[in-house]
Amino acid sequence: MAIPELCFPFARELQEQHDALRAAVRWFQAEVEPAQPALAAERVNAREFLRVFREQLTQHFRFEELSGFEGGVGAHDPEIQRWTQELIRQHRAFEEHLDALSARLDATALDAGIPAVLLTELGAFFGALRRHDAEENALILWISRGPTDFARDTDGP
């Protein structure tokens, strides 16, 4: 007897991508961040990490946008539609912010580590991205099961 398909492929793929982004950030925070700002060599690792992470993020955003957030983009419910559009708008802000942080890292002296203030801002960026992804998980739950009591972060990235 065939087993009915009970999972939602978009939601599962979304979860896996969010997990992968979090794993990448955890690697950075465990391997690169503790060595800063003392080790200039780690700066190279940080630059490479940000380059790969930027690509990963762009692909992730494209996946979400092309999917239309499982009906969120064209939803009849204006609240869902507004929320979806806001999350998509945040994508551009995240990309611009990450590019600015990467440019600042590039602008530091080659023989120096990562400035502490830049590390702090990167940490804040990763935190905002985590909240953004949590909102997306909540949005998908709302779309598939109805309103939830998820508290939105209205500060954005």
Ligand SMILES: [Fe+2]
């Ligand atoms: Fe997103």
Ligand SMILES: [Fe+2]
């Ligand atoms: Fe996401």
